[in-house]
Amino acid sequence: MNQIETERLLLRPMRETDAPRLVKLANRPEIAHMLATMPHPYSLSDAEDFLDNVRKLPSNAANFAITLKDAPDTLIGGTGYGPASGTDKPPHEIDFGYWLGLEYWGKGYATEAAKAVIRHAFEVSSIEQIDTEHLTVNPASGRVLAKAGFVDKGERTCYSQGSGQTRPSRKMVLSKARYQERKG
Numbered sequence: 291m292n293q294i295e296t297e298r299l300l301l302r303p304m305r306e307t308d309a310p311r312l313v314k315l316a317n318r319p320e321i322a323h324m325l326a327t328m329p330h331p332y333s334l335s336d337a338e339d340f341l342d343n344v345r346k347l348p349s350n351a352a353n354f355a356i357t358l359k360d361a362p363d364t365l366i367g368g369t370g371y372g373p374a375s376g377t378d379k380p381p382h383e384i385d386f387g388y389w390l391g392l393e394y395w396g397k398g399y400a401t402e403a404a405k406a407v408i409r410h411a412f413e414v415s416s417i418e419q420i421d422t423e424h425l426t427v428n429p430a431s432g433r434v435l436a437k438a439g440f441v442d443k444g445e446r447t448c449y450s451q452g453s454g455q456t457r458p459s460r461k462m463v464l465s466k467a468r469y470q471e472r473k474g
């Protein structure tokens with residue numbers, strides 16, 4: 291299953307033709323400074339490198355372009371999960387990330403996408419646990435994770451490539467057992 295339909299969204303594989311739109315939406319500090327591994331400024335060659343990498347993902351990883359169902363060619367954001375490479379996290383941990391272009395914030399799209407992607411992680415890729423985090427200055431992301439069932443495991447710190455800063459964050463964990471319990 292390499293695409294997922296939700297009520298309002300189609301999560302589909304990223305395509306080479308998404309690169310210019312990816313740059314247009316992602317080249318914002320409001321986005322990159324909240325993420326661990328998104329460069330800022332974000333150039334076309336960053337987008338091309340990223341698209342190249344998502345073609346080579348291991349079997350315990352997945353990545354999706356977030357689109358609106360009625361305009362599936364137009365990227366509005368990105369989401370995915372997989373081993374936490376390029377960060378200070380233990381390599382066995384499965385990380386989870388998401389972002390939306392600024393004009394798409396505040397409409398519940400991230401929560402809708404997050405719930406669908408974690409279902410994919412547990413039910414398609416047989417992941418046992420997702421370990422992620424959000425910066426303390428980013429409560430909207432904490433809320434998205436809480437609504438998807440993640441449990442707050444306390445404070446740590448997170449380095450952001452985009453901002454070049456290490457700042458306080460909250461570790462957020464969702465086990466397969468808790469996911470199944472909530473689903474039931």
Ligand SMILES: CC(C)(COP(=O)(O)OP(=O)(O)OC[C@H]1O[C@@H](n2cnc3c(N)ncnc32)[C@H](O)[C@@H]1OP(=O)(O)O)[C@@H](O)C(=O)NCCC(=O)NCCS
Nearest residue numbers: 321324388389390395396397398399400401424429430433
């Ligand atoms: C984080 C992000 C994905 C949220 O997207 P979104 O589509 O606006 O999220 P949703 O609408 O699904 O949910 C946001 C929730 O946070 C709440 N929220 C928004 N701003 C908030 C704030 N300052 N404090 C507390 N809660 C806040 C909203 O009210 C909503 O909760 P509710 O449904 O209970 O009302 C988006 O802001 C983004 O792309 N940010 C930059 C990248 C990023 O931070 N990625 C996550 C890294 S951990």
